[in-house]
Amino acid sequence: MLEHDKSVSIATAAHTHEAISLVESYPAVPLTVDCVIFGFDKHVLKVLLIKSDLAQFAEKYSLLGDNVKSNEDLDDAAHRVLLERTGMKDVYLEQVHSFGKPQRHPGGRVVTTVYASLLNVKHHELSITDHELNWHQIGQLGEMAFDHKEILDVCVNWLQKRIQEHPLAFNLLPKKFSLRQLQNVYEAILNCQLDRRNFRKKFAAMGYLMDTNEMEVNVTHRPGKLYTFDFEAYQQRKKNGIGIDF
Amino acid sequence: MLEHDKSVSIATAAHTHEAISLVESYPAVPLTVDCVIFGFDKHVLKVLLIKSDLAQFAEKYSLLGDNVKSNEDLDDAAHRVLLERTGMKDVYLEQVHSFGKPQRHPGGRVVTTVYASLLNVKHHELSITDHELNWHQIGQLGEMAFDHKEILDVCVNWLQKRIQEHPLAFNLLPKKFSLRQLQNVYEAILNCQLDRRNFRKKFAAMGYLMDTNEMEVNVTHRPGKLYTFDFEAYQQRKKNGIGIDF
DNA sequence: GCAAAAGTGTTGTCCTTACACCCATGC
């Protein structure tokens, strides 16, 4: 019994050694994460940017990024960076893509994995504003550092597609929202106009909007009903959809 | 004039130095790419696997992976790894996701970026068969090394979604193919049965299938027409699609 | 009472689905 355990642990040690040697033979690369934080305010889609750390990009804007620690999961790194840069916690983040062109950073080879998020500007007051952290309107952006403009374009496309297939919009809204607010989100992100009646029908038919029996207050027009989104029902019923389309 | 150029180049040197110092302060991480190569043969979806390099996973299967070189773009690394492992060139590869759990590799921290591809088994005879490189049927897979089972599952989901929105299927088929072959691809990947008449109508309505005026030969039944896919027409017309759906 | 946005229904079109019979070939 002891004999057996011993041979196993010797084999294990040899295996571990082999695996470690292999990994040590790999060149190591500096790794970062960048967060593309989309927000929605009034009628426009915004993105959270800082002024670049580097003198070289002094007047240019940059995504929220930092290096990945040596023993950190990528997802964790993204959440940490967001917390450090903005003070935000408990934010839904999704990995979009990794960028690894050798020349993308002027300081040398850096690979970055990009995460995106959508959130309600009002729910996440910026508790840290170092580096001129601020919301910027998509489509009115200044010059950006590194390849961050290219990255942002990829993320905007990702967002447009994603919001049509997943109920992300509700992250951008207060818990209770009017249909007009919801439609504003879609119009801002998709950059188009939608027919109000068809839009309402669409969401009514899905059956995920719950009437709160409350109304908007303090609006200068007829107040709209307020709804909540029924995430539970959505989770249970969601798609098995097969439909070839392109 | 000279004065001005000089000051610029001094500033540039300072900037470069700052950027380099910054990057040098980042911990570096071993990076790999893994290729999930889907193929289609007769009626079944397959994936290309090797036996793991590591004694620890001696009898387990592994995706085609290797480390990223220190000055190599991720996309290039994926193509190189595929060439080295299989001898295949000019293969369409797409980045799917990066995986970075600290414990995913027994030799220590390794981040991997995963690429997927679809190709025609017949068009790509395996010119290298080291490490028991071979096609394996999806759904009849042995145990896999590392977190490669998890990665493969992500890629299968990616593929199912992707093939419904993009004309990937044609990469898996000969240039000239019958509608039955096309339908087999969809049925294999989506793991379902489709109505033959509706399937044909769907693709006829798209208008991207070109009749070659040729027929199948050497089949034991009425021969079908052979078509080609008109990639050019597709590129020009493709989607501006807006349609919320979830 | 006026400005501003909420709320509501119908119609036509198109897409999707379900479904059954004859045809061309190899053996």
Place this chain on the structure above:
DNA sequence: GCATGGGTGTAAGGACAACACTTTTGC
């Protein structure tokens, strides 16, 4: 001539797009 899969049309239902008038509130 029979087994195998190729090729075709139609009808019903559901989703989507287009479109106008009345209602409620703040001022």
